[in-house]
Amino acid sequence: MMFTNLRRHRVRTAIGAAGIALGVATMLCVVGLLGGAVKMFQRILNNDSEIVVFEKNVSDLFFSHAPVAMAGRLEKLPFVKNAQPVLFTIITAPDRPVITCFGIRASDPRLRKAEWLQGQAADFNDNGRGVVLGERAAEFLSAHAGGTVALGQDTWPVVGVVRIENGFENGGVFMPLAECQHAFHQDGVCSVVTVALHDGKGADDVKRWVSAEYPKMIAMENEEFNRSYSQFKIIKTTAWVVGGCAFLLGGLSVTNTMILSVFGRIRELAIARVCGFSRSQVALMILGESLLISLFGTALGWALSAAGLHLLRAIPALQGYIEPRIGWMEVAGATGLAVLTALAGALYPAVYSSRINPAQALRFE
Amino acid sequence: MMNSALANTHVSVVDVWKSFDQGRIEVLRGVNLQVARGEILALCGVSGCGKSTLLNVISGLEDVTRGQVKVAGHEVTNEAVRVNLLRHHIGYIFQLHHLMPDLTLRENCLVPLVATGGNRREGLARLHELAAATGVEGQLGQRVRELSGGERQRGALVRALMNNPELLLCDEPTGALDESNREKVFELLLGLARVCGRTMIIATHDPQIAERCDRTLRMRDGRIVGETTR
Numbered sequence: 001m002m003f004t005n006l007r008r009h010r011v012r013t014a015i016g017a018a019g020i021a022l023g024v025a026t027m028l029c030v031v032g033l034l035g036g037a038v039k040m041f042q043r044i045l046n047n048d049s050e051i052v053v054f055e056k057n058v059s060d061l062f063f064s065h066a067p068v069a070m071a072g073r074l075e076k077l078p079f080v081k082n083a084q085p086v087l088f089t090i091i092t093a094p095d096r097p098v099i100t101c102f103g104i105r106a107s108d109p110r111l112r113k114a115e116w117l118q119g120q121a122a123d124f125n126d127n128g129r130g131v132v133l134g135e136r137a138a139e140f141l142s143a144h145a146g147g148t149v150a151l152g153q154d155t156w157p158v159v160g161v162v163r164i165e166n167g168f169e170n171g172g173v174f175m176p177l178a179e180c181q182h183a184f185h186q187d188g189v190c191s192v193v194t195v196a197l198h199d200g201k202g203a204d205d206v207k208r209w210v211s212a213e214y215p216k217m218i219a220m221e222n223e224e225f226n227r228s229y230s231q232f233k234i235i236k237t238t239a240w241v242v243g244g245c246a247f248l249l250g251g252l253s254v255t256n257t258m259i260l261s262v263f264g265r266i267r268e269l270a271i272a273r274v275c276g277f278s279r280s281q282v283a284l285m286i287l288g289e290s291l292l293i294s295l296f297g298t299a300l301g302w303a304l305s306a307a308g309l310h311l312l313r314a315i316p317a318l319q320g321y322i323e324p325r326i327g328w329m330e331v332a333g334a335t336g337l338a339v340l341t342a343l344a345g346a347l348y349p350a351v352y353s354s355r356i357n358p359a360q361a362l363r364f365e
Numbered sequence: 366m367m368n369s370a371l372a373n374t375h376v377s378v379v380d381v382w383k384s385f386d387q388g389r390i391e392v393l394r395g396v397n398l399q400v401a402r403g404e405i406l407a408l409c410g411v412s413g414c415g416k417s418t419l420l421n422v423i424s425g426l427e428d429v430t431r432g433q434v435k436v437a438g439h440e441v442t443n444e445a446v447r448v449n450l451l452r453h454h455i456g457y458i459f460q461l462h463h464l465m466p467d468l469t470l471r472e473n474c475l476v477p478l479v480a481t482g483g484n485r486r487e488g489l490a491r492l493h494e495l496a497a498a499t500g501v502e503g504q505l506g507q508r509v510r511e512l513s514g515g516e517r518q519r520g521a522l523v524r525a526l527m528n529n530p531e532l533l534l535c536d537e538p539t540g541a542l543d544e545s546n547r548e549k550v551f552e553l554l555l556g557l558a559r560v561c562g563r564t565m566i567i568a569t570h571d572p573q574i575a576e577r578c579d580r581t582l583r584m585r586d587g588r589i590v591g592e593t594t595r
Contacts, residue, residue, distance in 0.1 A: 271463045272480070273451075275451065275477040276477055276481060358426050
């Protein structure tokens with residue numbers, strides 16, 4: 001009966017489903033896009049490590065000042081495999097006001113694991129001045145290994161060009177840590193120290209050690225950091241709020257569709273009552289129709305979001321920077337919201353339809 | 366004797382009043398009526414005299430303002446009783462067919478089956494039996510908008526009979542038909558009622574139809590003002 005009713009009013013059904021589909025697609029695209037961005041940031045920080053150490057009470061890691069000496073002391077602990085200090089900064093080029101600059105050591109896994117397109121890893125050393133460019137940075141700076149590049153107030157020799165999966169790193173500049181500290185007047189400090197453990201064990205010991213030896217610093221396991229870092233929380237919350245607003249609009253579309261559907265067939269519903277439908281059966285029929293619309297819409301929304309994310313991946317400006325990705329949690333969340341929205345949207349029409357007085361409805365024929 | 370008469374009463378209406386618009390419009394004013402099982406009763410009177418409202422209170426589609434209505438011994442007081450009666454006991458036919466125009470006649474006639482959640486195979490068998498009896502078997506697959514007025518009303522008759530009701534309530538069932546169809550549909554209705562011993566209450570202002578019923582009650586201003594028994 002519900003399928004039949006939806007089939008009879010194809011246009012109305014399609015409009016309702018389209019509303020939900022756009023809601024689902026918008027939510028999945030926004031959540032996928034911003035979630036992908038968060039994942040990128042997380043990967044920059046994780047850097048083949050289990051723990052990140054930074055200054056307490058800073059609003060952003062760019063403002064964190066951690067002593068580099070701490071990295072050396074951490075590496076002496078028995079359960080620590082290595083500790084890498086990283087200084088995050090923003091540097092400018094003549095045509096590019098904002099380029100992410102990473103002050104790192106030559107032993108940093110970022111460069112060790114990167115695909116070297118020009119130059120070689122040995123050319124990047126802790127005591128030199130030579131910088132390594134990500135592939136995209138080399139493109140937009142029109143620079144190559146063996147040449148120089150103007151960055152900030154100085155000119156730097158380029159010793160290599162690397163391809164890195166992470167878009168931010170691929171569009172960034174890698175500078176020897178000491179040079180970077182000097183250039184940005186940050187001598188002796190870094191933004192974070194990433195700590196890799198032997199077999200991943202000893203995280204609590206590291207945290208205790210940092211807390212005891214460097215009371216102004218905090219050590220967090222990556223998972224813990226990802227959960228509590230306010231920037232990530234803001235991005236994720238924004239994604240769900242924007243997606244939620246899209247759903248609200250989708251929900252209004254379903255409400256409108258179902259109200260029109262009920263008002264347009266009051267006599268039919270009255271006849272259903274005369275044929276023995278109870279009030280609750282009529283209400284459930286309306287709710288069921290709405291649920292079906294939302295399921296059609298959700299399926300359509302999945303397809304739209306898959307296409308949308310595919311398009312986003314293909315946009316050159318976004319390539320590598322943000323990796324749109326959707327997990328089962330996001331799909332389940334969007335589907336759950338679609339169902340809830342549909343049911344909430346159909347609540348008033350369902351209650352209204354169950355209260356139709358069949359005798360009156362037929363009398364005014 | 367008294368008990369036997371009571372046991373044979375199919376519909377009992379005792380001092381029923383029905384008003385609308387917060388009591389400003391009184392449509393039924395103290396109606397008393399007993400209908401025996403298998404009786405064919407005509408309700409006659411001009412438009413607005415209360416015939417349709419009386420049928421509605423008997424079926425439970427309208428609540429009474431005062432008084433008591435019993436169908437097959439059940440007092441029509443609440444939703445559960447009303448739903449049960451309409452599902453299993455009462456068939457309702459209106460002046461207009463009230464079929465859904467963009468559904469096929471088959472789909473329309475199966476609506477009562479959806480309400481009861483009855484067995485589809487048995488329902489389809491019954492549908493074909495009734496459609497054959499009413500002469501619309503060939504039209505079951507057609508959409509209602511493609512049917513003639515007489516076919517539509519016969520389709521409505523099939524739908525009303527799908528739950529094999531003991532009581533048929535007919536509100537001007539031939540009022541919208543031309544003369545030839547009017548005669549055919551009424552004959553069919555009468556035949557289907559008599560063969561199965563159904564009780565039928567038919568609201569009409571057609572004296573020719575009323576004359577062929579077992580009893581005729583005349584209504585005026587919400588009251589029963591006369592009775593003819595044949």
